[in-house]
Amino acid sequence: MATIDQTSKLGKVFWPVLAWVVALVFFFPIFWMVFTSFKTDADAVKPEFLFKFTPTLENYTNMTENYDYWRFAINSVITSTFATLFALFVGVPAAYAMAFNPSRHTKDILVWMLSTKMLPAAAVLYPMTFLTKNFLQIFDTHFLIILVLCLINLPIVIWMLFTYFKEIPKEIIEAGKMDGVSTWGEIKDILIPLAWGGVASTALLTFIFCWNEAYWTVRLTTTDAATLSKLIEGNRAPEGLFFGRLSAVSTAAVGPIVVLGWFCQKQLVRGLTFGAVK
């Protein structure tokens, strides 16, 4: 089919250049953070060293002494990983049942699950503190953060898996049933291998959301289970003299996730729009 090209010659240069400029503007703050992380704290605030300076790695090598970075990073890794696994463990069977054996109430249940995301976290701040601190005594434990991260992401996990599972022909699953495969066998041997891409991208996206969560991880921890969100928030003060080291620790906190995010752009659309935009 012949495409009709109405773009003028000027437009052929202008629009791509504009797109590049806008993209660079959007990326600039991240670039600036990474760039500043290679300056010493003293250089970082001097206009004469804005672009010309001697790069140094000392902000990264001193990250452990300055901020105890690794302790927070390990907490982030532990809580995000286990929350993701737990959410999948609970979510896969639910999504499987909803996709292949829908009942009259399935739609209502899905919308209700979505509506739990609309409950403002702050509204239940004190009850959560009270329950976990005085009653269950699990305040500031990995277990609590894993549980909370799992619960706030569970609706998205189920929705996302549901839209992926829906694409699998029902006959394949039913054929398994005819052959007398157990439910667990159906999920493990038929469903998951078929929807492997969908499950993996759900996991990736959930991990990113867990990593970036900044309300409960800050309010329900003090030291033991404190994640990177808590570390950065604790250093929010206008630390004019510490731009270098602050940039380094920030870069270390977001770097892996930004790179991970590049690989799941497409899945992000599906995950966040609950399958309504594909």
Added chain:
Amino acid sequence: MANRTIPRLLQTPSVVLLLLWMLVPLGMTLYFSFIRYVLNSLRRPEWTTPSFSNWRGFGNYEYVLNAKDFGLAMTNSIFIVASILVFTVLLGLALAMLVNRSFPGRGIVRVLLISPFFVMPAVNAVLWINMILDPVLGLNGLAVQGINEIINNLRGFPVLGSFFSLWPEFEPISFRATQTSAYAVIMMVTWQWTPFAVLIFMTSLQSEDESQKEAAILDGANAWSRFRNLTVPHLARPIAIVVMIQSIFHLSLYAEIEIVSRGNGNKNLPYLIGEFTSNNIGAASATGIFAVILANIVAIFLLRMVGKNLMD
């Protein structure tokens, strides 16, 4: 379908977990909002333990409604969410159209554009308020300083100099004042969420019917009327979804407010709840119920708008 037991069993853990997660804390908030409950009180120690004997009826709600910060927090919550929505949707539409054509390096442009979305909110706020917006040490301060220097040098010129000597020195805007810090929050969240809007609009644009567009070109429709009559209706649903999801997230905006505005008087509802929680739990809970009501009004309105579309 023969057996309903197994599918039901498979859903039970998820439903029970979410039900507990929703009902238990919310029920407690509701209860606390009707009693006198403070964490420290020398005068009335009996108020420091929750009990029905401290029943206050709608007293906490009255107290909150009369608190001078409540109006500010409420309007600020709405102002911040509405501004972010307007900026992200407009910018998102423009950028999606811009990137939705093939040109050299399009993949890299997409990667650069989407990156801000994955930056954790705490880093976003710390980065913007310190390194970019700080009136002295940040790029904001440095840029204004640089402009002032250029003007200063121009004053030396023979004829033009007299013109420039009339110019006042520029003052960098401080984004830590009550009102401007709300602008700072809007700016940084817009930066973070525009990529999200772009991504969704772009995905949707790619499914647009090209042959329809070409027919329109052959019929002599210009670019604007093609955008107006074909693209905008096609994007109606993604726009509604972007608005819905962002409303959910930004009504509970917290980290950015906490980092940018701590102690300078700017606040939204979640921040006000945090402040009350340091002592007056009754008031915090009543504010929480107001936040739930606000979120529900928005949610019902939005779900009406997009809810039907979600299931097809």
